[in-house]
Amino acid sequence: MILIDGKKIAAELREELKQEVSELKAKYNKVPGLTVILIGDMAPSQIYVRNKEKFANEVGLKSEVIRYPETIEEKAVLDKIEELNKDESISGILVQLPLPNHIDKQKVIETILPGKDVDGFHPMNVGNLSSGYESSVPCTPLGCYLMIKKIEPNLSGKKAVMIGRSNLNGKPMAQLLLKENCTVTITHSRTKDLKAECLEADIIVAAVGIPELVKADWVKKDAIVIDVGINKTDKGIVGDVAFDEVSKVAKALTPVPGGVGPMTIACLLKNTIECFKRSLK
Numbered sequence: 692m693i694l695i696d697g698k699k700i701a702a703e704l705r706e707e708l709k710q711e712v713s714e715l716k717a718k719y720n721k722v723p724g725l726t727v728i729l730i731g732d733m734a735p736s737q738i739y740v741r742n743k744e745k746f747a748n749e750v751g752l753k754s755e756v757i758r759y760p761e762t763i764e765e766k767a768v769l770d771k772i773e774e775l776n777k778d779e780s781i782s783g784i785l786v787q788l789p790l791p792n793h794i795d796k797q798k799v800i801e802t803i804l805p806g807k808d809v810d811g812f813h814p815m816n817v818g819n820l821s822s823g824y825e826s827s828v829p830c831t832p833l834g835c836y837l838m839i840k841k842i843e844p845n846l847s848g849k850k851a852v853m854i855g856r857s858n859l860n861g862k863p864m865a866q867l868l869l870k871e872n873c874t875v876t877i878t879h880s881r882t883k884d885l886k887a888e889c890l891e892a893d894i895i896v897a898a899v900g901i902p903e904l905v906k907a908d909w910v911k912k913d914a915i916v917i918d919v920g921i922n923k924t925d926k927g928i929v930g931d932v933a934f935d936e937v938s939k940v941a942k943a944l945t946p947v948p949g950g951v952g953p954m955t956i957a958c959l960l961k962n963t964i965e966c967f968k969r970s971l972k
């Protein structure tokens with residue numbers, strides 16, 4: 692079984708990005724800029740944002756985190772986004788989710804210019820992705836996609852099953868694999884026989900939020916299994932895939948932690964650089 696080492700692949704990707712940033716700097720005398728807006732003090736968001744800042748600095752991006760208290764008014768956030776939209780030194784804007792209840796997530800997403808939407812959540816980017824046009828692609832599925840391609844460069848005709856249909860994971864993941872000519876099935880909480888669907892799959896991407904949902908007898912021999920889930924349990928953080936047993940049947944599997952997580956952040960940096968390059972066109 693191939694253990695898909697997300698930490699290592701992400702480090703390699705960051706090295707490539709660092710090189711690219713230094714070439715862009717030499718050519719244009721400026722570097723891509725990423726601004727993250729963090730509202731409130733939820734612990735996981737604080738950790739994610741700290742890591743984003745650390746790695747953005749590591750690859751040489753201009754990086755800034757704007758922190759607001761939980762009580763900040765929606766209008767102040769939207770006004771700040773408008774200001775960042777106009778700032779030519781900022782290539783990418785990310786508002787860390789989740790948001791406090793009084794702030795409308797959709798309004799926030801739609802206020803970010805599509806060209807600066809490094810999360811790929813703006814409807815324009817979602818539409819472009821599903822139409823097969825150039826767009827920002829959500830960071831987590833992009834990271835999953837890059838790892839799958841490392842294992843299997845030619846995905847044409849493969850059967851891929853997404854578990855979970857979220858806008859963040861399942862849906863954009865399905866679009867990326869469809870573009871690679873996979874036959875794609877999106878399953879969800881109302882799917883009648885999830886095990887039977889999974890047993891058909893050459894590729895399984897599990898993004899559910901249920902600890903160790905995917906068992907060994909759900910997985911076809913030699914399938915590629917990508918585990919997006921992050922679940923806190925008594926025995927620590929586990930994914931949506933029962934790692935020990937599935938590792939005995941799968942051809943390749945991502946660990947949790949150390950699989951999809953590091954790739955998500957590396958892809959945010961990649962998206963920032965892509966936004967910068969598109970802004971030069």
Ligand code: NAD
Nearest residue numbers: 831855856857860879880898899900919920921951952955
């Ligand atoms: P979500 O709650 O938005 O979506 C979960 C999906 O799972 C839904 O589409 C739902 O229909 C489906 N589902 C629920 N129960 C099911 C069942 N019994 N069988 C089949 N499908 C079922 O979640 P999300 O934001 O997509 O995140 C999913 C998981 O991925 C979470 O554990 C989250 O923490 C993790 N995550 C990890 C990263 C990362 O970088 N590694 C990034 C984002 C999310």
